[in-house]
Amino acid sequence: MNTVHLPPLFTAMLTAGADPFEAACTAARQGCDAGLVTYDISADRLRAAIVFAPEIALTHAMVMQPICGIGFQNALGTLAPPEVSVHLEWGGALRVNGAKCGTLKTAAHPADPAQVPNWLVVGLDLTLWADTQDTGLTPDVTSLYAEGCSDVPAGDLLEAWVRHTLSWINRWDEDGVQPVHSEWTGLAHGISDNVTVNGLTGTFRGIDETFGLLLQPDGPAQIIPLTHTLKDVS
Template sequence: MTTPTFPPLMSGYALSGQEDPFEVARQKAVLGCDAGLVVYNLGHDLMAAALVLTPEVALQQAMAMMPACGVGFQNALGALAPPEVAVHLEWNGAIRINGARCGRLRAAAVEGSQDQIPDWLVVGFELRLWPAGEETGLTPDDTALYAEGCADVKAPELLEAWTRHTLHWISRWEEPGGAKALHSEWRGLVHDMGEEVHQGGKTGQFLGVDEDFGMLLRDGPTTHLLPLTDLLEE
């Protein structure tokens, strides 16, 4: 398999077997690795990667890196896949291809208040390449990349493209007006906005997000704000 090439400011760390890039990236972040480390495992059925970041803003604002990674993935697959392949992002991190769940984004950060600048933030990315079983009709809401007309998309190329596009959106987000641009791009990809959803133990209409991508969920006369930090894994 071709070794991925990463853009400036990023470096790769390859894993194999059942090693989880998200867990390894968290361990390396705790030990003080450099920002921009991409830990990855390109398996036969699943590709997974995790990006280590060292934010310069409070955790609540830094969580925008999770949507940035999602938009980066859509841009990356959009450049490599046939034009009819559609990518959508769920607020909770799920990735949908042609309407069905195909992967997810996840995040973890050093313990602390969401109003504090975290020492590190890790955003993980997983994508199923092949279906778990042959009877795909039994799970119509789940799919895999190569079952959706993307057989020519190679995992190393997709990983390279994901890091390039993600770096672009992180850099753009840091510029004046960049947060607005990221919001606009993400809103065009988000799944179920305006629909009834169940999230964080609450059910209601998904109205949109606040400036920090917190979910606005209307339950009758009450509108709840679910911060994106609720998705952080312990």
């Protein structure tokens, strides 16, 4: 699919084999407008990224990552068979029917949590098909088409991802973070599980108002800010 149809204020740019996340970060550094969507679709992979221009400190602007996760879940929910489930990991991983199928990653500049970033980019990397096994990769890793979604066109999924992400951005803008918090928590993978984050192991107790991870090791709970998941693209 060479062209995609996006909502007003979004502009599509095909990266033709190049990494859309890196392309979006480069375009953002060069001063592109917010709403640029870079993408590359191959037979086995869908990669895309959206450029944002937040007007709030990065700590709060990181809400774009969970919003993009919710947008993906909503998008696939409209296109996939009803039995297909999507769950979201705090660090950005996307799970389809319980197994990892892709990831979201975020970069921003400057990366100081207290500053308003000049730009923020959220990237999507989704495995459509893996030819190592007909039914997936390992019990914990899968591909979209191995999970009964072979009739979902990647281009349609990309368009739906942007539309549903925009819908949630509008809801966040109008109603605040609480609806996003509630929706994401309902889709979260791993709450109450034992996890290791930034070298700390403990129980994943949930998220705070800025989507920091509440981790309870042997002692008082600690908050790991979502900004700790930022990718270094300097």
